[in-house]
Amino acid sequence: MSDAIIEATKKHPAPEGLLYTYGTAGFRTKAEVLDSVLTRVGLIAALRSRALKGKWIGVMITASHNPPEDNGVKLVEPLGNMLKEEWEVLSTTMANKATPEEVAQYYNEIATKYKIDLKEPARVVVARDTRASGARLLGCLLDGLKGANAEHKDFGFLTTPQLHYVVRCLNTEGTSEAYGEPTEKGYYEKFGAAFKNALKGKKPQGSLTVDGANGVGGPKLKELIKYLPTKEEGGLDIHVVNDNVIKPESLNVDCGADYVKTNQRAPPSSKVGPLDRCCSLDGDADRVVYYFKDEGGVFRLLDGDRIATLVASFLGKLVEQSGLAAKIKIGVVQTAYANGAATKYVQENLKLRVDCTPTGVKYLHHAAETHDIGVYFEANGHGTVIFSRSTTDTIAEHEPRNPGQKEALDVLRSTIELINQAVGDALSDLLLVEVVLAHKSWGPQEWLSTYTDLPNKLSKVIVGDRRIFQTTDAERRLVKPEGVQKKIDQEVQKVHQGRSFARASGTEDAVRVYAEALTKAEADDLARKVSDIVK
Ligand code: 16G
Ligand code: ZN
Structure with a gap:
């Protein structure tokens, strides 16, 4: 196998004098210097899969909210989690090996050190966002996978959370933890059905305008809409804007979640009226922030902190109304970027515990796992909710004592289905927000008035x-x-x-x-x- 690895690595030599690091978001830098990294990531992905006896490993080619000329790559663990930290270090070392021979040698060293049987199958599933450099980088990755003799499935364009979803589905298929159909269509069917069930006849008010950051999220949302109840059927009226993926140089430019959060303003192209709900996705649709113009025409942001407080209060109520308050405790996880007013609101009004972790999804996710229900969001709009195994069982087995409990329990169960527990997912998160607002009969102003952000x-x-x-x-x-x-x-x-x-x-x-x-x-x-x- 070493010869094949050397051949593959030779095709994409590493530029001299550059140091690569697998950081919080994988490898991410100017796309033009990433070819060698992609090939080597292919090798690492194959090793990781073999180390796990042929479980599917995900590789996502994206640079999220970064400018169009950047790109990046990250690896996804079998249940859709972020790559194990030890392997981040191996990836970094591999990316920085100077020659093809050293790469092949290091491949074998890893196998020896971790007692990886190189005869085990290697299975890797890949997808990418809409960046112009994506096709070339995919080629580099496939060369690496071929060099390592790995089997692969290429899903073409997907949002980052869709890839996480597919990975989790592939690895749980046919087990008691089956997560869904491991296809893009399976994703839409699962979340579309959960949205309808979680609404439980409540009708979303007004409309929602979604800014797709001119990235992969726009077309994927348009696809998802086909699986949602229409406005006439009591569903949501969604307008997708900034969904131009034909012009990749417009990705994240003057639009998208990062633009809105950082500049604290709507995209300049926004044409909505007062009190119209809007939200912006980022370039790979794993972040979402909401906003609106108030009656005085002033821009108001409803960021990740707001989504966390909204969702935590909703779930808290459902747990209580289902008669499960004594058994299930909710915790909220934030980073230092959470607004002080949000932290205070969760502690004093919702009376829930707040943990603070360093920036980066893996830290938040890890802390959220210590709770029965862990709600974690970064202020920038990345986050989700996770339910412990025993909590999921408790909710599944609970017998309601009266119609009120049954009603709440039904909504709670469908809400769990609506949440992408593998990773923060802008599309699933926005459907979740819409469900909560519909149940509370709230517009954005009511949501905003729960507390006042500190400037x-x-x-x-x-x-x-x-x-x-x-x-x-x-x-x-x-x-x-x-x-x-x-x-x-x-x-x-x-x-x-x-x-x-x-x-x-x-x-x-x-x-x-x-x-x-x-x-x-x-x-x-x-x-x-x-x-x-x-x-
Ligand atoms: C990465 C992180 C994101 C974090 C951001 C901070 C993941 C998947 N992504 O994009 O959660 O908010 O980095 O960037 O962990 P910074 O370190 O440049 O402030
Ligand atoms: Zn992102």
Whole structure:
């Protein structure tokens, strides 16, 4: 097999002098320097599958919300989770091997070290977003898979969460944990049916305008709509905008979840009226944020924190109304970017526990797994809800004592079906939000009025070497460079309800500074002061 690996690697030589890292979002950088990485990811995926005795491993080619000229790749574990951390390190080492011979040697070293039987089958399922570089990079990946003699299924264009879904389905097919049909159609059927059942006759008010970021999410949502009840059937009136995937250079440009969240404004192309619900997906449709114009025409954002609070309160009520409150506890997981007002609302109004973890889905997901029901969302709109095995069983086996309990239990069960538990999924999340709003008979204004966000500011600071910034306490405090945290603390104390932190980005060569305070002026000022300190 070594010869085949050497051949494959030779076709896509690694550029000199570049250092690749498998970070929080896999490998992600300019697409033009990713060929060698893709081939090697193919080899790693094959090894990972063989290590798991031929379980299906996913490979997604995407750079999410990054600009059109970027691309990236990440690996998906058999149940649809993020790649095991140990394997992130192996991937990084593999990507940085200089010669084809070293690559082949390292392949065998991994096999020896992890006692991987190279005669085991290797099965890999691949998909990509709509970036122009995707087809070329797919070719590089397939060369790697061929070199490792791996079997593969190519699903063409999918959203990242759809790929996670397919991977989970393939590995659970025919078991008691079967997740669904391992096809794109299976995805639409599952979530379409769950949406209808979870609505349980409640009709969504008004319409929803969805900005697809000119990425893969737009066409996939249009497909999903075919499986949803129509407006006439009591369903949702959805308008898809920014769904131009024919022009890949428009991906994430002046639209999409990241644009809306970072700039705290609607895409300039938005034409909706006051109180019309809108949401934006990111380039691979694993994030969603909501927003609307209030009656005074002012832009209002309903971000990941808002989705988390909305969903946690809804599930809390359903659990209680089903007669399960004594058996099932809900926990909410956030990162340091969660608005202080959101954290306070969950703790004081919803009376639920809040955990804070470092940025990155794997940390949040892991923390959410410690709860019966774990609701996790990043403020940027990435998140989902996960139910422990025993909680799922408890809900499935529970016998309602009266019609009220039965009603709540039915909705709870369909809501579980509607949630993509493998990973945060913009399409599933938006259907979930719509179900909650329909049940509560809420428009965006009612949703917004549950609490008032503290004004905040997020800044990006370019520094000489971001690796010197080391954090503790879920990234809320700096331990290095020495003395910097003390200076930040001094500035924070000067403003009302101030909070601020600085952390090295995991996806860009920069340090991010977050600040919040009682007034916008104070938040902006605090962000500026802290940026000056870390510069
Ligand atoms: C990655 C993470 C996302 C996080 C973002 C932060 C995953 C799948 N994605 O996109 O959760 O919010 O990085 O970026 O974990 P930053 O480190 O540049 O701030
Ligand atoms: Zn994304």
